[in-house]
Amino acid sequence: MRVEIVRTLQALAAIEADWVGLTSHSRYFSPFQTFDWVYACCQWVEKADDLFIIAVRDGTRLIGLAPLVLCTEQFGAKSLRFIGMGISDYLTCLAEAGQEEIVLDSIMHTLLDCRQLWDSVILRDLPGSMSNLDALSTQAVAVGFHLSFPSGPSTCWELSLPSSWEEYLANLSSELRSSMERKARKLRREFAVRVEDMALSPAWKGGLQTLFDLHQERWTSKGRPGAFAEGRIQQLHRQVVAAFRTRGWVSLPVIFANDQPIAAIYLFRMWGTVYYYLSGCRTDAPWNRYSVGLQVLREAIKHAIETGATTFDFMRGAMTYKERLGAKPVENVNIVLFHSRTRYLAYKAMTIGRQVLKTKAPQPLKRVAKKLFSQGM
Numbered sequence: 001m002r003v004e005i006v007r008t009l010q011a012l013a014a015i016e017a018d019w020v021g022l023t024s025h026s027r028y029f030s031p032f033q034t035f036d037w038v039y040a041c042c043q044w045v046e047k048a049d050d051l052f053i054i055a056v057r058d059g060t061r062l063i064g065l066a067p068l069v070l071c072t073e074q075f076g077a078k079s080l081r082f083i084g085m086g087i088s089d090y091l092t093c094l095a096e097a098g099q100e101e102i103v104l105d106s107i108m109h110t111l112l113d114c115r116q117l118w119d120s121v122i123l124r125d126l127p128g129s130m131s132n133l134d135a136l137s138t139q140a141v142a143v144g145f146h147l148s149f150p151s152g153p154s155t156c157w158e159l160s161l162p163s164s165w166e167e168y169l170a171n172l173s174s175e176l177r178s179s180m181e182r183k184a185r186k187l188r189r190e191f192a193v194r195v196e197d198m199a200l201s202p203a204w205k206g207g208l209q210t211l212f213d214l215h216q217e218r219w220t221s222k223g224r225p226g227a228f229a230e231g232r233i234q235q236l237h238r239q240v241v242a243a244f245r246t247r248g249w250v251s252l253p254v255i256f257a258n259d260q261p262i263a264a265i266y267l268f269r270m271w272g273t274v275y276y277y278l279s280g281c282r283t284d285a286p287w288n289r290y291s292v293g294l295q296v297l298r299e300a301i302k303h304a305i306e307t308g309a310t311t312f313d314f315m316r317g318a319m320t321y322k323e324r325l326g327a328k329p330v331e332n333v334n335i336v337l338f339h340s341r342t343r344y345l346a347y348k349a350m351t352i353g354r355q356v357l358k359t360k361a362p363q364p365l366k367r368v369a370k371k372l373f374s375q376g377m
């Protein structure tokens with residue numbers, strides 16, 4: 001086995017073909033482990049000088065990856081974390097099928113050898129459906145790391161798709177089924193409605209901008225910033241969509257009523273799963289009477305079923321509508337590694353302190369605690 005550490009964008013670009021080949025031979029990967037996603041994150045949201053991507057090779061063949069980046073945390077502590085944390089719903093290492101144990105062992109020993117560079121390794125949003133989570137923890141302990149499992153894992157929601165739209169509707173509550181279908185008919189009766197997947201159009205950039213605008217309009221009307229408030233985030237997604245279009249991995253359905261865009265949804269599709277990333281819709285009159293946000297979801301689920309997808313993944317966010325639409329919760333897992341017992345104990349003390357201060361401390365002390373602990377370890 002041979003390990004190399006990728007520290008620059010140029011070196012990252014040089015392993016694109018190997019990375020793409022590895023994803024096609026891995027038992028688990030999501031859109032957020034693809035080369036295109038990680039490279040875009042490195043260009044637009046990470047500091048390119050801080051890359052720390054561990055690549056494991058068997059001879060010349062790439063068999064594993066840990067896409068990490070160095071960060072400075074509270075009080076100057078150094079951490080390694082996954083690239084794209086915060087905007088990626090699932091984060092994990094990549095390993096060729098059958099090589100998972102060797103890859104994890106190589107990654108853990110590399111982290112140990114480079115421990116002078118970091119105080120903690122933050123592994124957040126590990127997919128709860130992964131089969132090798134126990135192996136990861138076991139390997140980490142075997143190497144000598146101290147592990148913490150922070151509370152509050154994020155919940156993702158997965159919908160197992162039946163073979164027909166009629167079967168799916170039959171599984172919904174009669175109230176939701178009646179309301180959703182009645183509003184769909186009413187919208188089509190009162191307007192000239194068409195649904196167009198803008199990812200398939202030469203005008204895809206305009207379709208993506210429509211998604212940005214509708215999403216921002218919806219969330220700013222609620223006093224929230226929205227996911228696309230920053231120009232760099234929009235640039236990241238333009239780059240991702242441009243790349244994913246060539247691989248058939250992205251869909252941007254937009255509902256037009258009398259040629260006016262009223263709702264849009266941003267989807268990824270790979271290996272039989274459709275991933276619902278974000279959406280946007282008009283919420284003003286008259287569109288609020290038609291629940292157009294629900295309508296674009298209806299179109300996405302219906303199309304997923306009709307094109308043979310087996311899973312519709314709503315991803316993160318404990319929202320009631322996901323459960324009402326038939327999705328089941330899957331908990332992501334958070335693990336923090338420490339090579340120093342002192343750092344580990346300090347982290348545990350801070351975690352306990354946060355919990356105590358949240359529930360028992362007087363208000364002035366809570367304000368101080370919030371200021372001190374807002375960034376975490």
